[in-house]
Amino acid sequence: MHTVDEILDFAIEREQQAADFYSNLAERANSAWMKEMLLGFSKEEMRHKGKLKSVKLGDRLLNADQHVQDLKIADYLVDVEPAEDISLQDALIVAMKREKAAYRLYSDMARAIDDPELKTMFLGLAQEEAKHKLYFEVQYDDQIMRDN
Amino acid sequence: MSLKDLISPFYVWQRAFEKPYTQKRPIEDRPGAPRYRGFHMNSEDCIGCGTCETICQNHAIDMVPVEGLEQRSGDSGLRPRFDYGRCCWCALCVDICTTRSLRMSNHYAWITEDPDAFHFTAGTDAMPWNQNSLGYRRDDDYHLLVHERIDMQALGAEESVAGFDEVMKGYTEEQAVLEADRCVECGICVATCPAHMAIPDYIRAVRQRDYEAGLRLLYETNPFSSTCGRICTHRCETVCVMGYQGDPIAIRWLKRAIVDRVPAERYREILGDEVVENGRKVGVIGAGPGGMSAAYYLRRQGYAVTVYESQARAGGMLRYGVPSYRLPDDQLDKDLEYIRSLGVEVKFNTHIGRDVPFRQLIEDYDALFLAVGLNQPSALRIQGEEHPRVLSGLQVLDDVASGRDPGVGSKVAVIGGGNVAMDAARVSRRLGADVTVLYRRRIEDMPADPEEIHESQAEGCKLVQQAIPVEIKNAASTSQVTIVWGEAEMIADDKGGRPRPVLQEDRMHEETYDCIIAAIGQGGQLDFIPAEYRDRIEFKWNKFVPGEYQQTGLPKLFVGGDIANSRADAISAIEDGHHAARGIHRFLTGTLDG
Numbered sequence: 045m046h047t048v049d050e051i052l053d054f055a056i057e058r059e060q061q062a063a064d065f066y067s068n069l070a071e072r073a074n075s076a077w078m079k080e081m082l083l084g085f086s087k088e089e090m091r092h093k094g095k096l097k098s099v100k101l102g103d104r105l106l107n108a109d110q111h112v113q114d115l116k117i118a119d120y121l122v123d124v125e126p127a128e129d130i131s132l133q134d135a136l137i138v139a140m141k142r143e144k145a146a147y148r149l150y151s152d153m154a155r156a157i158d159d160p161e162l163k164t165m166f167l168g169l170a171q172e173e174a175k176h177k178l179y180f181e182v183q184y185d186d187q188i189m190r191d192n
Numbered sequence: 193m194s195l196k197d198l199i200s201p202f203y204v205w206q207r208a209f210e211k212p213y214t215q216k217r218p219i220e221d222r223p224g225a226p227r228y229r230g231f232h233m234n235s236e237d238c239i240g241c242g243t244c245e246t247i248c249q250n251h252a253i254d255m256v257p258v259e260g261l262e263q264r265s266g267d268s269g270l271r272p273r274f275d276y277g278r279c280c281w282c283a284l285c286v287d288i289c290t291t292r293s294l295r296m297s298n299h300y301a302w303i304t305e306d307p308d309a310f311h312f313t314a315g316t317d318a319m320p321w322n323q324n325s326l327g328y329r330r331d332d333d334y335h336l337l338v339h340e341r342i343d344m345q346a347l348g349a350e351e352s353v354a355g356f357d358e359v360m361k362g363y364t365e366e367q368a369v370l371e372a373d374r375c376v377e378c379g380i381c382v383a384t385c386p387a388h389m390a391i392p393d394y395i396r397a398v399r400q401r402d403y404e405a406g407l408r409l410l411y412e413t414n415p416f417s418s419t420c421g422r423i424c425t426h427r428c429e430t431v432c433v434m435g436y437q438g439d440p441i442a443i444r445w446l447k448r449a450i451v452d453r454v455p456a457e458r459y460r461e462i463l464g465d466e467v468v469e470n471g472r473k474v475g476v477i478g479a480g481p482g483g484m485s486a487a488y489y490l491r492r493q494g495y496a497v498t499v500y501e502s503q504a505r506a507g508g509m510l511r512y513g514v515p516s517y518r519l520p521d522d523q524l525d526k527d528l529e530y531i532r533s534l535g536v537e538v539k540f541n542t543h544i545g546r547d548v549p550f551r552q553l554i555e556d557y558d559a560l561f562l563a564v565g566l567n568q569p570s571a572l573r574i575q576g577e578e579h580p581r582v583l584s585g586l587q588v589l590d591d592v593a594s595g596r597d598p599g600v601g602s603k604v605a606v607i608g609g610g611n612v613a614m615d616a617a618r619v620s621r622r623l624g625a626d627v628t629v630l631y632r633r634r635i636e637d638m639p640a641d642p643e644e645i646h647e648s649q650a651e652g653c654k655l656v657q658q659a660i661p662v663e664i665k666n667a668a669s670t671s672q673v674t675i676v677w678g679e680a681e682m683i684a685d686d687k688g689g690r691p692r693p694v695l696q697e698d699r700m701h702e703e704t705y706d707c708i709i710a711a712i713g714q715g716g717q718l719d720f721i722p723a724e725y726r727d728r729i730e731f732k733w734n735k736f737v738p739g740e741y742q743q744t745g746l747p748k749l750f751v752g753g754d755i756a757n758s759r760a761d762a763i764s765a766i767e768d769g770h771h772a773a774r775g776i777h778r779f780l781t782g783t784l785d786g
Contacts (some may be wrong), residue, residue, distance in 0.1 A: 075719055077731035113683060116695045120662040121573045132715060132734045133570055185692060186568050187733050188762075191610025191639055192632050192712035 048165050052100045055150075055169050059093035061144060062086075065126075068134040069135075072128045081132060092176060101172045112174040118144045143177035188190055193746030212508070224298035229281040229328045232274055234315025237293035240268035241378035241433045244294055250784020252278035253285060258316050263590035265384045266431035270468045276310040283328050288336050290376065290396070290433035297324035314773055317455065339438020344445055350648040353621045356516045356592075357462040359647065360422070360445075361521055365401065368449035372398040374434060375441050381428035386759065387413045387767040391428055391443055398446050406450035411463050415488040415531055416481050416510075416766050418523045421448025423514055424643060425761040451526070459530045468533055469492035472780055475557035479538050481751030481762045482563030484528060485769030486776075487536045490561075493777050498557075499538045500548065506538055508565050509754075510762060512590045515615050517622070545720025554725065554748055559776040561742075563753035563765060566714035572607065577710075581673035585616040585711025592619050600625050601706020605675055606653075607661055608632075608711035609638035614645060616655045616709045627652070630659040630677055632693040658682065660695045667704045674704045716755045725749075741775020741784060 064087045070082035095103075118140040124130075126138050147170050154166035224230050245253040255270035263269030272285070272294065286294050294314065299321035302310065310373040312319060321327075345361040346352075352359050353542040363371065377392040385391060390409045399408030424444050432440030452461065474490050476483045479501035487497045505511055506528045510519060532538060544550055553560055569576060569584040583598065585608065591598035605621045606613050611630040617627045629648070631638060634657045638645055649655060658680040665674040678700045680693035715734050718726070730737040736744060736756040743750050752759040752768025778784035 064507055074723075075726075077718065080731045081733070083520070091429075114694070115691075115692055120660070120695060122575055122577075124573070133573065137573060160450055182692070185351075186689070188715075190713040191608045191613060 048161060049100060051162065051165055051169075052096055056093055056096045056100075058146065059089050059096060062146075063089035063093065065142075066139075069126050069130065073130060074128055078130060078132065078135060082133055085135070088176075088179075092172070095172070097165075102188060107168070109169070110171060112171055113178055114174065115178065115185065117181045117184055118177060133184075133188045136180055136188065140177050140180035140184060143180060145171050147173035220508040221222075222302075223724050224300050224327070226298060226326045227328050228296075228298035228300060228326070229283050230297045230300040230324075231276075231321050232272070232285070232314040233295045233297050233322060233324065233327070235293040235295075236315070237291045237436075238271060238315060239266060239291055239293075239380065239433065240270035240272075240625050241290050241376065241380050242268065242270065242272075243288050243290050243376045244272050245376055246376070246378075246777050247284050247288045249282070249284070250278040250280055252276070252280075256313060258530060263383070266380060268378075268380060268383075269664065270353060271543070273311060273313045276312075279373050279747065284336075287330050287334065288376075289330070290337070290378070291410060291436045292330065296328040297321035298327040299324055312548050334504070335619070337376065337434065337438075338374045339434065341374075341439035341442055342367045344442070349647075349652070350515065352647075353618075356622060358422075358520050359517050362452050363445055363449045365449075365453070368446060370592045371403065371442050372396070372446055372449075373397075374431060374436050378433050380431055380433055381443060384431045385428045386761075386764040387757065387770065389413045389447075391653050394450060395441065395443070395446050401559060403453045407459070407462050409456050410447060410450060413770060414763070414766055415485055416527045416762065417447055418451040418526045419481070419510055419519060420444070420763055420766070421451055422523060423510075423519050424763050425759075427763075456526050456530060460533065464491055465534055467491055468494045469496065471557075472496070472558045473498070474776055475543055475553045475560045476544065476563070477508035477560065478508060478565060478753065479503075479528075479540075479551070480563060480565050480753060480765060481510055482565075482765035482769040483561065484531050484536075485766040486561040486563070486750075486752070486773045488531045488534070488771075489770050489773035490776060491531070491534045491536050493559075493773070495776075496588065497536045499536060500542045500544055501538055501540050502543045502600055504540050504782055505530075506540075509567070513586060513615070514611060515592060515619050516591065517618070518615070543720075547674045549722075550725065551722060553748070557748070558780055560749050561769070561772050561776065562749060562751045562755075564716065564718070564755055565765075565770060566713045566716050566754045566760065570713040570715055572661060572664075572710050572712065574661055574663055576666075577668070579673050579708075581671070581705075581707045582664055583707050583709050585612040585709050586714065588616050588619060588709055593624075598623070599707075600709070602669070603704075603706045604628070605630055605703065605705045605707075606709045606711060608713075609633065609635075609640055610711060610713070611640045611644055612714070613709075613711035614640040614648050614653075616711050618648050618651055620642075620709070621651050621653060626654075626757060627777075628654045628656060628703075628705075630656050630661060630662050630675075632658065632680055633690065634658060634682065637690050658693060659701075662695065664708065665702075672704050672706055673708055674702060675708055676702050699734070714754075718755070741778065742772035743775055743779065743784070747779070750779075 064084035070079045073079050097191045124134040124137050150166045150170035154163050242255045245255050252275045254273045258271045345360045372395045375395045379392050381391045392408040394406045426444040428443045429440040473496040476487050476499040479499045490497050507524050569586045588598040600620045603623050603626045604625040606617045606629045618627050620627045655668045659677045660680050663676040667674045678695045682691040706711045736751040738751050738756050742752045750772040752772050753765035757764050
């Protein structure tokens with residue numbers, strides 16, 4: 045049986061992995077603004093990591109019942125490969141799909157577990173990831189689909 | 193002396209015991225008549241246009257800044273201050289008020305021992321009559337101003353879709369003067385125009401039929417006046433005070449009225465542009481409105497200017513993205529040829545990075561202005577997008593501008609709601625297609641110009657709103673394509689932005705077309721800038737973040753246009769070019785830090 049702290053450690057590690065993913069991609073990116081952008085994504089993941097660390101010290105996660113809007117943009121866009129010549133559009137797609145995958149992971153874990161405290165923790169983490177996905181979907185809506 | 197004379201003073205005393213003949217409090221308030229012209233009141237609808245100050249015959253009104261009131265788009269931040277030593281209560285100020293914010297209370301008594309007290313700012317200073325519900329108001333059917341715009345002759349929808357002739361035909365001289373005569377010269381529009389054009393002044397020039405003066409005024413801030421007289425986004429008109437009770441002044445058409453009456457051959461003589469070489473040279477990347485605007489103002493300062501353009505002709509998106517029924521080629525050429533006539537050299541078909549290294553430009557020129565625009569169409573990134581019958585809106589417009597047939601077929605779906613989408617739709621109509629525009633949001637959210645939306649509908653384009661494309665599929669015929677789209681519900685944006693569409697998976701539709709034209713947005717392409725330079729430049733999302741005078745972290749490099757501003761329209765690019773030209777001049781003369 046896992047403890048709340050172990051779950052938070054797992055989530056913190058995932059945020060670190062995401063931050064590393066974007067900073068590695070930034071290093072390989074061959075366009076100036078994409079480097080900036082991906083480093084920005086990496087910083088955003090580090091911010092999430094910081095938030096989870098503070099939860100471990102006693103702060104609260106998002107309430108599991110709190111509504112986070114799902115724009116569903118990630119649902120109907122195709123998967124893209126994070127290549128060196130990645131565009132802003134594709135970087136945003138990668139980001140929103142990663143957040144969606146994380147949301148699903150925590151939601152599935154919450155469904156699979158009976159312990160009410162752990163269930164609440166997973167649902168809270170899922171809500172956090174839903175919020176992150178919304179951030180990228182809003183950016184996609186504003187930056188890429190300006191005329192749509 | 194008689195006895196009567198002696199006792200007569202005592203008769204007075206008998207009056208002392210009678211009721212007084214005078215009023216005990218002669219200045220006791222008595223209510224004014226319901227429509228009495230008493231002290232002024234001003235509501236929060238006031239935008240400080242100053243028309244009241246202009247019309248006041250006694251100079252009793254001064255427009256003054258008010259503490260806590262900021263100047264903003266459409267509001268001067270000033271409010272009328274009244275001097276009741278001068279006011280004659282004629283109410284002309286109330287009758288002319290463009291927003292109907294100014295009124296008069298029926299309050300008429302103001303007693304104070306301070307002779308300087310009879311000045312006050314209506315609507316701002318706390319006065320006892322501020323909430324007065326009675327007093328003089330302008331009658332609804334009494335107008336000192338003309339609220340209806342003078343219509344411009346235009347092709348009807350049927351005539352319009354029959355070809356690529358310019359739809360709007362321009363004002364006659366009489367029409368232009370009548371329209372110009374409606375302007376109250378408040379100047380509220382100037383702050384909103386990205387180029388801060390001298391709008392009231394050039395409208396006055398139209399009124400006075402002095403087109404030479406008008407042209408000089410236009411070129412102070414905008415060397416694309418023939419172009420902007422036709423396709424400007426005319427933000428100025430959105431704040432025009434005449435729009436509060438009627439139609440805003442047709443500022444864009446009045447700009448056109450000037451340039452339409454001055455032949456290109458007379459420009460040099462009228463504008464008096466004499467170039468005195470200063471021995472410095474500036475490179476410009478991109479011959480669109482931003483690049484050529486910078487080239488014009490730099491050349492006037494004596495710089496040797498070379499413009500590098502990847503296309504075969506100058507104009508950028510104005511040439512390849514705006515169809516000729518909105519902007520005929522000869523009108524764009526009128527602007528461009530004058531700029532080139534001053535000695536601006538344009539190297540066509542030259543790609544920076546491929547044909548000329550960026551490093552060479554940075555090293556060879558004293559300064560560089562970059563305005564390459566947003567010319568990379570955003571992909572739909574939905575399943576099946578690679579279908580050969582999915583075309584890009586920019587490509588369709590480029591084909592038409594270059595005399596090629598884009599092959600849209602007879603039944604077309606256009607995806608998007610911006611000007612590129614509207615133009616792709618209207619071009620397709622002219623090529624004989626039935627056109628359906630699928631847009632994710634509502635018509636009122638469309639970023640396209642309202643005129644474009646209206647005209648596309650009038651020309652027979654069908655607009656389907658709240659339609660989200662989710663998949664492209666093969667149709668039964670290889671020359672056709674099927675699109676799957678779902679209906680959207682709109683949700684409010686928490687931060688006050690445009691409402692956001694959310695797909696409703698249970699309300700899906702499928703339709704087959706000869707082609708699908710995608711026009712959902714554009715991005716930029718800056719891979720030609722080597723890493724050693726780009727690391728010193730600030731970007732946000734897919735755009736430059738320029739500093740003062742459009743300068744970047746690479747001191748020699750100045751940037752502007754769609755790739756460096758959020759407005760992404762021609763007039764903003766033109767202003768960026770002008771602003772950068774001033775910055776480059778300061779940079780090269782040592783008054784701007786490098």
